[in-house]
Amino acid sequence: MAKMWINMGPQHPMTHGLWNLRIEVDGETVTNSEPVIGYLHRGWEKMVEDRTYPQIIPMADRLCYGSSYTWSHVYCLAVEDLMELEVPERAKYIRVIADELQRIASHLMWLAAIGPDLGNLTIFLYAMRERELFMDLFQSLCGARMTYNYTRIGGVRNDTTPEWERDLVRTLDFFEKRMVEYEDLVDRNVVFRMRMEGLAPLSAADAINLGVTGPSLRGSGVDFDVRQDDPYEVYENLDWHPCVQPDCDVYARYRVRMDEMRMSVQIIRDALKKMPKGPVRVKPPRYAPEGTGMARMEDPRGESLMYVIGDGTEKPFRLKVRSPFFVTLSAAPVMVNGCKVADVPSIMGMIDVCMGETDR
Amino acid sequence: MTEVTYLTDAFTIDQVKEKITSEFSSDEVKILDKNKPRRIYCTADKDSILKLCTFLKDALNFEHCSCVSGVDRIDCFQVVYHITSYANRITIEIVVDLPHDNPEVDSITPLWGGANWHEREAYDMFGIIFKNHPKLARILLDEDVQFFPMRKDFKSGGL
Amino acid sequence: MTSIDLWGGMDALTNWLMDDVLGALFNWLGLHGLADFLMSDTLGTVIMLLLIGIFVFIVGFLVDITMIWQERKMLGRLMDRRGTMVGPLGYFQNIADGLKTFLKETIIPENADEGVFNLVPVLYIGTSVLLLGTLPLSTQWYMSNSELGVLLTFAIFCIAPFVILLGGWASNNKYTLIGGMRAAAQIISYEIPLFLAVVSVIILTGSMNYGDIVAWQQANVWLGIPLIIGFIVFFIGIIAEAERVPFDLPEAEAELVEGWGTEYGGFRFGLMMLTDYFRGYAGCAVVVLLFLGGWDGPGFIPEEIWFLLKAFIVFAVMIWVRGALPRVRTDQILSIGWKRLLPLAAINVFIAIALKALGVF
DSSP: OOOEEEEEOSSOTTTSSSOEEEEEEETTEEEEEEEEOOTTOOOHHHHGGGSOHHHHHHHHHTTOSSSHHHHHHHHHHHHHHHHTOOOOHHHHHHHHHHHHHHHHHHHHHHHHHHHHHHTOOHHHHHHHHHHHHHHHHHHHHHSOSSOOOOEETTEESSOOOHHHHHHHHHHHHHHHHHHHHHHHHHTTOHHHHHHHTTOSOOOHHHHHHTTOOTHHHHTTTOOOOHHHHSOOTTGGGSOOOOOOOSSOSHHHHHHHHHHHHHHHHHHHHHHHHHOOOSOOBOOOOSSOOEEEEEEEEEETTEEEEEEEEEESSSSEEEEEEEOHHHHHHHTHHHHHTTSBGGGHHHHHHHTOOOHHHHHO | OOOOOOOOOOOOHHHHHHHHHHHSOTTTEEEOOOOOTTEEEEEEOTTSHHHHHHHHHHHHOOOEEEEEEEEEOSSEEEEEEEEEETTTTEEEEEEEEEESSOOEEEOOTTTOTTHHHHHHHHHHHHOOEEETOSOOOOSSSOTTOOSOTTSTTSOOOOO | OOOOOHHHHHHHHHHIIIIIIIIHHHHHHTOHHHHHHHTSHHHHHHHHHHHHHHHHHHHHHHHHHHHHHHHHHHHHHHTTSOOOOSSGGGTTHHHHHHHHHHTSOOOOOTTSOHHHHHHHHHHHHHHHHHHHHHOOSSSSOOSOOOTTHHHHHHHHHTHHHHHHHHHHHHTTOHHHHHHHHHHHHHHHHHHHHHHHHHHHHHHHHOOOOHHHHHHHHHHSOOTTTTTHHHHHHHHHHHHHHTTOTTSOGGGOHHHHTTGGGTTOOHHHHHHHHHHHHHHHHHHHHHHHHHHSOTTOSOTTSOHHHHHHHHHHHHHHHHHHHHHHOOOOOHHHHHHIIIIIIHHHHHHHHHHHHHHHHTTOO
16 A cells, blocks of 8 residues: 555544644554644633733633643642742642642543543443542532632632541542552453553653653653652652653553552542641732742643743733643654554553643 | 663752853853742843753753743743753743844754744744744644734734 | 244245235135236245245344344443433333434445445445354254355355455545455454364364254264364454454544444444344354354253354353453454464364364264
C-alpha cells in the first residue's frame, strides 16, 4: 500500500475531545504525525481580562472538565502570589485534600478512558463507578459535582463538617479495596500487558527537553513532582513521595498513575490527621497591586502554571495559562511515530487527554 | 521505588544569581530584587535572551522550559519566560521587552523543544515573531485569520 | 433419546397442506388439472424443502436474537450494570433496536463503488445465514446431512473475510480500507491452526459428517477430553473466525471508528450486527459438535435442547472473554497464530494420530 495521510479526528473515538491527529501510515505503521488543535478555542485568556478577580474562579473551573478543582486552585494561588496574601493553615489543608480527591477522580476518568481505547469496556464502567463516590464527596463538600467553585482568593468557601470527614475516610477505605480489583483486571491480564509494555518509548532526555510533565515524565524515570520540588500549600509537611517508574513505556505511565491514586489516598489520610482547627478564609483586597504573580502546581496531567499581571484595578491585565496537556501533546509525534495504528489510541489515552485546558 | 539520577551538581539561588551577574553585564540581564523562595526574577535584553538561555541550560542545569507568555503592555510587547531547573529547584522568570512596531525575538525552541507550541501560541495571539522557529504558524486559530486577538487594541466586544 | 423429526414433520405438513387443503379446495372448485399439479410429488418436495429452510431459519433467528440478548445482559452484569431493560428481562430491547434501524436512511458514499458496495451486505449476510443450513441440531433436525458437512461449514465460513476486504475497498474510505486489509491479515493467521484442529477430529472419527462425529463421541468420549489442546486452539480460532473481542481487529472501534463497516449505516448496519451473531452462533455450534459431544446428553431432555444449551454455554464463555480482554494488535494476532497456535495444533494432530495408531479409540 502506498503511504497515506489519515485524519484521526476531530470526530473520532480516539480523541476524547475535539482535536485532530493527522497521521501518515504505511500499511499499519505510523510514519509521520501532526497534532492539530484549536477546535475548542474559546478565547479564555481574553475573556478573563474583562472580569474581576473573583469572577474568574468559576471560569477557571471550566478549563478542564476532568479536574476542574485544580484549575481554580492554581488560579487562586497565582492571585494570592500577586496580592501577597497569606492563606489560613486549615484552608491549606482543605485545599490539599480537595486537590488529591480531584486527582483521584481525574485519574479514575483516565482509567475509564483507556479501557475503550484498548478495546475493553469493563474497566470503563468499574472506574466510573468509583468516580461517582468522589463526585458525591465533592457534592456534599461544596454542592457541585463537576465545576466546584470551591476555592476563594484567600481560602476556601466553607469549612468541612465532621460527617464529611467520616464519609471521606470510609470512601478511601472502600476505594483501596477496589484498587485491587482494577489491578486484577489490568495488571494481571496478559493481553493488557501485551498491548502496553514496551510501547511508545520516551526517553528521560526527550521527555525533559520536550517539556513533558506529570505522570508521563515520571513514567520516564525522572523524579520531578511540583508538589515535591516546588512545594505549595502544605505538601512539605505531609508524608508522601513522588511515584516514579523507570521503564519509559506506556505501561510505566499507567503504573505511575495507579501508584499516584494510592499515594493520594495516603496524602489525604495524613492531611486529615494533621489538619488544625481555625478559620478557612481571609478577606482579599478588592484591587490587586501592580505587579506579577505566578503559581504552579501538580495537576493530574502535569505541571499547570498561571501567570497573572495586575495593574492596580479589580481586573487582571493579563492571565496566561500553561496547560500541561498542551505541552505533552506537542510531544505526541515523538511517541506516536513508528508505532502501529492500533496503538495510537492507547498512547494518546495514556497521557490523559483534556482539550478544555489545551485550547482554552 | 527506583530513583533515577540523571543530574550532576545543584546550585543555590545565590550561586545562580552570582553566576548570571558575572557572566552578563547589567545592560544585558538585570536581576530584580524581589525575593521569594525558589524564584529568581530578572529582565533581559532582547538580543541576549538566546545567550542567557543557552547559559542557563548548559551551565546552570535549567533543563525545563515551563512557559513562554506573550504580554501586550500597550507601549511595548513583553515575552515572559518561566524556566525551571529540576536539579536546583529554582524557577527563573525572565521578562524581555520588545518594541511595539517590530516585535521580534530569537526563538528558544532549539534549546527546549517544549517551548515550541508556547512560542507558536504567542505568535498566534500577539503576532510576536520568533526568529529561527521551526514552524511559526497559527496554532489555536485558523490559518486565514488576519488579526492577533490578545493584543489590547483588539476589542473583545464584552465577551 | 428423543429428538424432533424435522423431515418427517415437514413431509406431513406438506402433504396436509397440498393434498388435504389446497388439492381438495381446487378439486371442489372443479380445477382438477391444477389440483393434480399441486398434489404432485415434485412440487411437494420443493415445498417441503422450502418449509424446512424456513423452519431452520426461524429457529436460527430466534437463537440469534437470544444470543444478542444473552450477550447484552451478561456483559452488563459482568460490568456491574443492568444491561438491557425493555420487556421481560430486557428481551425486547433487540426488537426495539431492530425496528429502529428499519427507519434509518440508507446512505451510499458519493465516491463508493456502488455495485460492490451494495453487493457486500448481501454476500456477507447471505453466506452467514447459509451456515445455519449446514449445522444439524440433532439426529433428525438438520437441513443438509452432507458427507462433507465439516468441510462445507468452513468453506462457507471463509467467504466472509474476502467479502469484508471487498466492502472495505468499495467504501472508498481509509478506515474501511485498513479494516479490510486487517481481515485479510487475520485470516491467514488463524485459519491454519483452526483447520489443523479440525483435522485431528477427522483423524480420530474417520468422518466429516457431523452425525457420524457426534455418534462416535456418544460411543466413545467427548473429543474435548483427549484433544484438549486442539479444543483450546479451536476455540481461540473460532473467536477469531467470528470476529469477536479480542480478535475483532477489522472493526476495531477505538482506532478505525467501525473498521470495514464504517460506511454501512441504517438497516444494513442492523443486519450486519445480527449477522455477526449468526456467525457467533455457528462458531459455538461447531465447537459443540466437534468437541463437546453435540447433542449427547441424558435422554429425558430432547437432543435439540441439549445442543442449544451447550451452544449457549460456549457463547457465555465467549462473552466472558469479551468482558475480560482488550483487543490484540494486528502483528500480535499474527504472532499468536503462527508462533503459538500453529505448533500447538501440530502437536494436537500428532496426539490424534498416536491415539489412532495405538488403537486407544
